[in-house]
Amino acid sequence: MKNILEFKKFSVSLKNNNHKILNDIDIEIKEKEFLGIVGESGSGKTTLLNSIISFLDEKKFILEGSLTLFENIEIYKMTEKERKAICCKNISMILQDSINSLNPYEKIKNQLLETYIFHSKKKVTNDFAIGEIKKLLLDVGFEDIDRILNSYPNELSGGMRQRIAIVLVLCTDIKILLADEPTTSLDVVNQFKFIELLKKISKEKGLTLIYVSHDIKVLSKICERIIVLKDGNIVEENNTIQILKEPKNSYTKLLIKAATAD
Numbered sequence: 735m736k737n738i739l740e741f742k743k744f745s746v747s748l749k750n751n752n753h754k755i756l757n758d759i760d761i762e763i764k765e766k767e768f769l770g771i772v773g774e775s776g777s778g779k780t781t782l783l784n785s786i787i788s789f790l791d792e793k794k795f796i797l798e799g800s801l802t803l804f805e806n807i808e809i810y811k812m813t814e815k816e817r818k819a820i821c822c823k824n825i826s827m828i829l830q831d832s833i834n835s836l837n838p839y840e841k842i843k844n845q846l847l848e849t850y851i852f853h854s855k856k857k858v859t860n861d862f863a864i865g866e867i868k869k870l871l872l873d874v875g876f877e878d879i880d881r882i883l884n885s886y887p888n889e890l891s892g893g894m895r896q897r898i899a900i901v902l903v904l905c906t907d908i909k910i911l912l913a914d915e916p917t918t919s920l921d922v923v924n925q926f927k928f929i930e931l932l933k934k935i936s937k938e939k940g941l942t943l944i945y946v947s948h949d950i951k952v953l954s955k956i957c958e959r960i961i962v963l964k965d966g967n968i969v970e971e972n973n974t975i976q977i978l979k980e981p982k983n984s985y986t987k988l989l990i991k992a993a994t995a996d
């Protein structure tokens with residue numbers, strides 16, 4: 735398998751006070767891999783995802799080392815416009831609550847339609863696209879499709895919005911999906927359903943999934959490999975079975991203990 739992403743000695747610091755948020759990160763991520771990143775609050779997980787999706791503003795951060803996409807595209811060697819265009823087509827992110835990524839003033843129908851048409855390889859009519867979107871909504875378990883399409887994001891429950899986030903991914907031709915604690919706002923039943931759906935969709939679409947959580951137990955249900963981040967440093971990395979069975983680092987042991995305490 736090819737490396738879809740490669741961090742080499744990648745560091746991120748704040749320009750105003752030199753505070754290092756990520757320190758000398760080396761990670762190779764294979765195509766179609768499901769990778770988990772675990773660490774406590776403030777360990778740098780979101781910054782790692784933001785660096786992949788090009789959200790880091792170079793006016794605010796100092797970036798060192800390299801981050802390479804598809805083995806030959808060095809993301810931060812491109813202009814901001816070039817890298818945003820590449821990332822838009824290839825990478826997507828699901829957040830804790832998709833209310834923050836959906837436009838509050840647009841009906842779900844228009845948001846799905848816009849994404850479907852932007853990513854469509856051939857020219858399609860709105861009617862065709864809506865037909866396809868309706869099938870995708872059925873695929874993720876929605877029943878009252880017309881009501882969903884005519885709703886604004888705040889008219890849906892948190893669990894429904896997370897499923898809409900998955901439909902948005904299905905409307906695209908992206909290769910890498912980033913998930914930043916996407917089940918935090920959900921109850922236990924919806925967490926379980928969401929994780930199962932995300933796994934199924936990611937497998938079927940052949941996506942590379944990078945899933946961030948402070949809970950190693952959640953990651954163990956999804957990911958083949960886990961990286962442990964502490965204060966911006968990788969302290970341990972191993973396949974999921976091994977890391978749970980024989981954690982080497984004391985911080986990893988603590989995370990496992992905390993996750994399995996109840």
Ligand SMILES: Nc1ncnc2c1ncn2[C@@H]1O[C@H](COP(=O)(O)OP(=O)(O)OP(=O)(O)O)[C@@H](O)[C@H]1O
Binds near residue numbers: 748755778948
């Ligand atoms: N835009 C920013 N400006 C200033 N400091 C920042 C910025 N982004 C991140 N940081 C700092 O970088 C560190 C890591 O933050 P980050 O959000 O990446 O951690 P995290 O592991 O995702 O935390 P959480 O689980 O709470 O979301 C924190 O100390 C945070 O305050």
